[in-house]
Amino acid sequence: MILSTLTALTYRQQQLLSYIETTMAELGYPPTLYEMAKAMGDITVKGVKDHLRALEKKGYLRCQPGKRRAVEILQGRLFRGEGIPVVGRVAAGMPVLAVENIEGTLPLDPKFAGGGRQFALRVRGDSMTGVGIFEGDYIIVRQQETADSGDIVVALLGDEATVKIFRKKGRAVFLEAANPAYPDIPLKQQTPLPKILGRVVGLYRTIK
Amino acid sequence: MILSTLTALTYRQQQLLSYIETTMAELGYPPTLYEMAKAMGDITVKGVKDHLRALEKKGYLRCQPGKRRAVEILQGRLFRGEGIPVVGRVAAGMPVLAVENIEGTLPLDPKFAGGGRQFALRVRGDSMTGVGIFEGDYIIVRQQETADSGDIVVALLGDEATVKIFRKKGRAVFLEAANPAYPDIPLKQQTPLPKILGRVVGLYRTIK
DNA sequence: GAATATACTACACATAAGTATAGTATGTCA
DNA sequence: TGACATACTATACTTATGTGTAGTATATTC
Numbered sequence: 001m002i003l004s005t006l007t008a009l010t011y012r013q014q015q016l017l018s019y020i021e022t023t024m025a026e027l028g029y030p031p032t033l034y035e036m037a038k039a040m041g042d043i044t045v046k047g048v049k050d051h052l053r054a055l056e057k058k059g060y061l062r063c064q065p066g067k068r069r070a071v072e073i074l075q076g077r078l079f080r081g082e083g084i085p086v087v088g089r090v091a092a093g094m095p096v097l098a099v100e101n102i103e104g105t106l107p108l109d110p111k112f113a114g115g116g117r118q119f120a121l122r123v124r125g126d127s128m129t130g131v132g133i134f135e136g137d138y139i140i141v142r143q144q145e146t147a148d149s150g151d152i153v154v155a156l157l158g159d160e161a162t163v164k165i166f167r168k169k170g171r172a173v174f175l176e177a178a179n180p181a182y183p184d185i186p187l188k189q190q191t192p193l194p195k196i197l198g199r200v201v202g203l204y205r206t207i208k
Numbered sequence: 209m210i211l212s213t214l215t216a217l218t219y220r221q222q223q224l225l226s227y228i229e230t231t232m233a234e235l236g237y238p239p240t241l242y243e244m245a246k247a248m249g250d251i252t253v254k255g256v257k258d259h260l261r262a263l264e265k266k267g268y269l270r271c272q273p274g275k276r277r278a279v280e281i282l283q284g285r286l287f288r289g290e291g292i293p294v295v296g297r298v299a300a301g302m303p304v305l306a307v308e309n310i311e312g313t314l315p316l317d318p319k320f321a322g323g324g325r326q327f328a329l330r331v332r333g334d335s336m337t338g339v340g341i342f343e344g345d346y347i348i349v350r351q352q353e354t355a356d357s358g359d360i361v362v363a364l365l366g367d368e369a370t371v372k373i374f375r376k377k378g379r380a381v382f383l384e385a386a387n388p389a390y391p392d393i394p395l396k397q398q399t400p401l402p403k404i405l406g407r408v409v410g411l412y413r414t415i416k
Numbered sequence: 417g418a419a420t421a422t423a424c425t426a427c428a429c430a431t432a433a434g435t436a437t438a439g440t441a442t443g444t445c446a
Numbered sequence: 447t448g449a450c451a452t453a454c455t456a457t458a459c460t461t462a463t464g465t466g467t468a469g470t471a472t473a474t475t476c
Contacts, residue, residue: 010421010422010423012422012423012424013422021290024236024288025288025289025290027278027280028232028238028279028280028281028286028288029232029237029238029277029278029279029280030236030237032276032462032463032464033463033464034462034463034464043423043424043425044424044425044426044427045463045464045465046424046425046426046465046466047423047424047425049464049465050422050423050424051422051423051424054421054422065464065465066431066432066464066465067277067432067433067464068240068276068277068432068433068462068463068464069237069275069276069277069278069463070235070237070277071236071237072235072236072237073236077290077291077293077313078236078288078289078290078291079288079289079290079291079313079315080232080233080236080286080287080288081233081286081287081315082229082230082233082285082286082287083285083286083287085285105285105287106320107287107289107316107317107319107320108315108316108317108412109315109316111315112314112315112316112414113414114414129340132337132340132341132342132413133340134340151416152415152416199416200415201414201415201416202412202413202414202415203411203412203413203415204316204410204411204412204413205340205410205411205412206320206321206322206409206410207360207408207409207410207411208359208360208407208409218451218452218453220452220453220454221452240432240433240434241433241434242432242433242434251453251454251455252454252455252456253433253434253435254435254436254454254455254456255453255454255455257434257435258452258453258454259452259453259454262451262452273434273435274434274435274460274461274462275434275462275463276432276433276434276462276463277433
């Protein structure tokens, strides 16, 4: 997302790009050349095509020759993505991302949080306020089964998912809260054995 | 985004929807019926069309009759949007959202943070850690020029944008930090007069 | 002047891509 | 059984939509 390395656009090119972006944001698919021509004040489709060619040359979009409505925006204020599935409850023995567990989508591009296989959870409780994770926050979790000491992880304890700091001290492995009111949880004395579901890589909060 | 009120899909319908979503996430535009037919294991376009009709009837998508590649997803894991412009610096006398100030886009759907006219800023400093706003966080700001007491606002002091809690006590109006190391800033004794740029409505953080 | 970029016009052509017709087969429910 | 839903087949037709040709006009640079 580096704007400064792209060639500047003329007024008309910017106008066309903006129209395409607005249509795509609104409908989810690009306009046809004819629709663009109408929107640009009744110019011809040839005129539009020449602008598209210039925009393509400058790196803003890509057209598939011959294909209808096949305009891909490469640079601009639009983004698209699959969002991050919000998991409602996690049951032992079931894949986290099973359809039954999904209760919605966090409309954020997973690539912004580093990509990989991700899910989101709503935080319950105040055990992690010391590191700025509050009740009601969405945490974004990259699925992985191992962690380094100091990582914030989501672990499955019995049938309960919990967010804590993963710590290794010598041979001891435990989960540490970021709130002194909560004691450390050793990982090796639980039955069934706890399982790391992933590492926390991002957070979203709606304020007030 | 309420999944439970939608009619359940058959396996094949879900498969088609998933293919459409994946293509749109990847390319930014929908596949043609022919492409869908290929992807579904070489069935006919008529077969695909019947599935699309069922998906439309169930509320998952909408097709424009006769238009090429005009499939709009209404429900699913896909989202689209214009993102939230990230403002790099704010200069007095200039609109916040002037093109020159924009240094990128936060790929989050603005509607998720309540909509309205929004911009994002990167937080510098630690004056708001008491409310879980940390250095490096993106805060999402809805543009407005007034605030209620207790709102977290972005205000322009001279040429510097600052994030604080807006407080009204009797006739006194000031900006309060959420960190005791920072003193209150009275609003009525500044030259030039400070200006509220907006209210903080959301926060995003990448972790580690 | 020539070359290039930008911003268009007019029109005919070409084809990518959806629609329609007429089905078959299987499963479920009243 | 009949009605409806689902999941397809085959084929011809129709048209929405991009491409190509041949330009004009203006501005800038060498």
